[in-house]
Amino acid sequence: MTETVRTRVAIVGAGPAGLLLSHLLAAAGIESVVIDQRSRDQIEHTIRAGILEQGTVEVLDGLGAFSRARTVGQRHDGIELRFAGEGHRIDFAGLVGRGVWLYPQHEVLKDLIAARLAAGQDLRFGVTALRVEGVASDRPRVFATTADGDPLEIDAEFVVGADGSRSVVRTAVTGSSAGGYFREYPFAWFGILCEAPPSAHELIYSNSPNGFALISQRSATVQRMYFQCDPDVDPASYSEQQLWHELQSRVPGTTLNEGPIFQRDVLRFRSFVAHELRHGRAALVGDAAHTVPPTGAKGMNLAVADVIVLERALRALLLENDERLIDAYAPTALHRIWKAQHFSWWMTSMLHTTTDASDFDRLRQVGELRSVVESEAGRRYLAEAYTGWPLEGLA
Ligand SMILES: Cc1cc2nc3c(=O)[nH]c(=O)nc-3n(C[C@H](O)[C@H](O)[C@H](O)COP(=O)(O)OP(=O)(O)OC[C@H]3O[C@@H](n4cnc5c(N)ncnc54)[C@H](O)[C@@H]3O)c2cc1C
Secondary structure, three states, rough: EEEEEEEEEEEOOOOOOHHHHHHHHHOOOOEEEEEEEOHHHHHHOEEEEEEEEEHHHHHHHHHHHHHHOOOOOEOOEEEEEEEOEEEEEEEHHHHHHHOOEEEEEHHHHHHHHHHHHOOEEEEEEOOOEEEOOOOOOOOOEEEOOOOOEEEEEEOOOOEEOOOOOOOOOHHHOOOOOEEEEEEEEEEEEEEEEEOOOOOOOOOOOEOOOOEEEEOOOOOOEEEEEEEEEEEOHHHHHHHHHHHHHHHHOOOOOOOOOOOOOEEEEEEEEEEEEEEEEEOOOOOEOHOOOOOOOOOOOOOOHHHHHHHHHHHHHHHHHHOOOOOOHHHHHHHHHHHHHHHHHHHHHHHHHHHOOOOOOOHHHHHHHHHHHHHOOOOOOOOHHHHHHHHHHOOOHHH
16 A cells, blocks of 8 residues: 655655755744655764854754754864965964854754654655656655555655755756766775874865875864775775874874774765756755765755755745745855855865876965965955855845
């Protein structure tokens, strides 16, 4: 027997985008159903992004006591760019009066899930969307299957694809699962989590002749670090000693605090923007709509910005039957998406090395880094983009 659920908005994906959207819609009195193919435990324990823009934290403040970003997360008022043997601080607070918070994505998800379940709202884990039909009509429908293999259909007034980079909903919006602007990079990040106190007060983005490294942190006892690697490398192929050597050789001048490495992964780099973000009664948000390389820390923050624009449009459509904002959703969201794409590409190309780089390329790159750190305008641009352009105009 097929179970059919009727709701106003069907949201596929319980990542930051889908969960935040459901929370904001509920606050506006709009009912939704959220499904995710993963279990709650998987969602709450997958390590991903870790840097929240100031605007993202302000949006999460709307969860009230459920948001722990300000209490558990740590505010950072700057980062260091290191190259040619010297460190240069980018003083966010002094340059733009804003900061970022180190608060891992899975903790944000725990907060969002707790808030939704406490409000008694419909959130279903282990449910996989297979396809979406009828987006050109007033009643689009999501066809899904539950963890037990039973069919489930969601009959809604609007369908939102918040289902990440391998989005199923994208096919209903763009006509194909891959339709979009795409760029691949010849490197990836090798990421580790280790038990050791932070090696530096602030994040270090280091460009070295051996390649890029990011020295980051998760808490007073756990560090998150990355180094540039070949995209096809097997994470298990490095010994702990080799990993520490790779990292240490890329941050000359800093002695890294070493400790047991308890997670390692390889994160491939892609830039992608879907050709269409909305078709009829379906729209894409977050990684379903775009992906960015992680160097600019934009992925999760961009998902939040999309949601702010889409939620306002859905409010107008579903509460006032006003289609103007939903018609403006794609151009409004794309304005910020392409700025973030540029910033993420720029940070990536400025800080990473490629095996085919000539001496000219290498010296030009150092010239570019100097142009940024020695100019107040250059530092200010970086600070403005990294801490996030204001969300105020979007809401
Ligand atoms: C390993 C890794 C590390 C990252 N590190 C960083 C970082 O350091 N900084 C940064 O800014 N960004 C980082 N990102 C990107 C950031 O995590 C994403 O931009 C962010 O998660 C986007 O949120 P989202 O809600 O759009 O998508 P997601 O978080 O991907 O959520 C999509 C959800 O949809 C569900 N889903 C997918 N298909 C279906 C289906 N057919 N049916 C039902 N459910 C479905 C998935 O299970 C998932 O829970 C990282 C990403 C990865 C993968």
